Amino acid sequence: MSEADHARALPDAPPILSDVPGSFTWRVLHDRHPAIIAQVSGAFPYPPRIRQALARLAQDAVAGVVEPLPADAHDAADWARWSAPYLGMSWYDVPFLWAENYFYRRLLEAVEYFRPGPWRGLDPFTPQKSAELADPALDADLAALAGLTTRPAEEQLTAAVDAALWGNRADLATRVSDPEAEHRKQASDLVADDSAVLRRLLAPGTGGTVCLVADNAGRELIPDLVLVDVLLRNRLADRVELHLKPQPYFVSDAMLHDLLSCLRRLADAEPALRERLWTALDDGSLEVVTDPFYCEPLSYHDLPGDLAARFRAAKLTIVKGDLNYRRLVGDRHWPAHTPFDAVTAYFPGAVAALRTLKSEVLVGAPDVAALDAAGVGWRLDGTHGLIQVRV
């Protein structure tokens, strides 16, 4: 089927908004965002003007309307373009994906992340990220993953993919409003499982480039790095590009400084793994990419040319996590049976999604009627996962 045929076969799926009081998306805006602001306010001894800016944002983003970024912001022109359809509207009436993105951009504005002065460049989420990485519980994860090197390549891949997938379960933004998320048992079944296709694309000796579009730092980035190591060590890929966020985003999203913190953490716990990753960065077989696109309020349908070229040249792009999934398939009310192949037909090159479900969006899962009959909770609590691949 051609891309145009795929597009024609798609049902009309409206974008997800946050306008139903009590719904998940409404609660993210109404409850989670102010809780994140409160956490950030307590994270550093910010001066009164930053505290006031955060307090104003807490009011605006919960009960106000969408206002423009200050005209002197470095990206004011971009945001003026992206905001134009929504200015003056309630945050609850604009697309959820857009509202969340704008919230994190406004948060960085409030803490003067891009402004000249002493607070420039300080990641407001550092304390939570550091606490997670310092957690001794991580040692058990690491010890389990360390045993991998002696197993056959295919087993290593299966275990690393599994760890990378479930590492996505409890991001720090989710834990703000759902402290149990981390401890909740995961369901053993995946609602979609294309792991056989994934294994075929990543057969030993096949080489090529894999783009790994990371999601969260800490507990998730560590297994992602194990996956990178498995790919390179077994020649399942010759090169890996690790795509990270260029700025703080969705609390725990991984940036370059988080990668460096993980490498420091590995220096004690898993020095051999740290050494291999360091060497790979050093010789270019592992390349870090941080494109502004990753913090823009857009879906992958609007990929900039340079990223599209990278994905086209790769033998596979793996996108991690819930938000990347929403951006990949479009943050819309899709019927769950909508084929994954059809909604991702536009993507330049083969693409795999590794995601635990923490929002309602779902495609390529025709058999979830029984789960849905019990309510929407299972789509939100990180207990269910999926591996979907479009070649």
Ligand SMILES: O=P(O)(O)OC[C@@]1(O)O[C@H](CO)[C@@H](O)[C@@H]1O
């Ligand atoms: O991308 P991630 O880290 O897996 O999840 C991001 C997330 O926590 O943020 C959104 C709500 O704020 C949800 O879509 C999703 O649950």
